[in-house]
Amino acid sequence: MFVRAYLRASTFEQDASRAREVLEQFAARHDRVIAAEYLENASGAKADRPELLRLLKDARKGDVLLVESIDRLSRLPAEDWQKLKAAIDSKGLRIVALDLPTSHQGIADTKGDEFTRRMLGAINSMLVEMMAAIARKDYEQRRERQAQGIKKAKDEGKYKGRPVDADLHKRVAELLRAGLGIRSTARHADCSTTTVLRIKREM
Known part of the structure; x- marks a missing residue:
């Protein structure tokens, strides 16, 4: 069994590695070691996530896809979620989420009877679908x-948008002029790629 941990945060301002320790502790309690880690800052509402796609490419039948919660894996619309779930199933991956106890059998070395395993599997599949929804x-x-x-604030004349951070704007502009790419600039300036792209357009 190969345990692959997927850690996601929505923006570069958030720490995608925040759940690493709790995932490692969970694996250790089941006498497992996380063999591969896939870390990214991307919205769960996007299907095109490079690290998740890399995980799917690397995966082999019987591997565990370990996440803190189902919403770390997906906030996708129903159609996109079904495509992702089909890709996960086609690889023979078992989804294990810390906040979904019925999924924990996927990482445990259980030797129960076939009927019990199938019943738990069916219940878990239903709960995964429910939590994704x-x-x-x-x-x-x-x-x-x-x-x-935002609409209410605009109607009341109170909405000004986000205040401009002059120091950040200057730092991003300097990094871009130095030839750094969008992601590298975002990492060095400690901001989102969206912010970098906006400043680049303004330049």
Whole structure:
């Protein structure tokens, strides 16, 4: 059994490696070692995530895809989630999420009878689907509330957008002029690639 940990944060301002320790502790409690780690800063609402795609490419039948929670794996719309789930299933990967106890059998060395294993597998599959749907709904609701808040502030003449960080703007511009790429600039300036692209356009 090869345990592949997937760690994701939505933006470069967030620490994608935050859950590393808790994942390692979980694996150790089941006498496993995380053999490969896939770390990235990308929205879970995007299907095109390089590290997740690399994980799928590397995976072999029987491997474990270990995540902190299902929403770290997906906040995708239903159609995109079904495509991702089909790719995971076609590789023979077993999804194990820390916050989904029914999935823990995927990393444990259980030798229960076939009927029990199949029943637990069916229940787990249903719960994974449910949690993926909840993760998407949560994402959409937060986006909707954000848009409503901005609209209200605009209607009241209070919305000014994000204040311009002159020092960050200068730092990003210097790095871009020095020939660094978008991702490298974002890493060195400690900001998102979206911010770098916006400043680059303004330049």
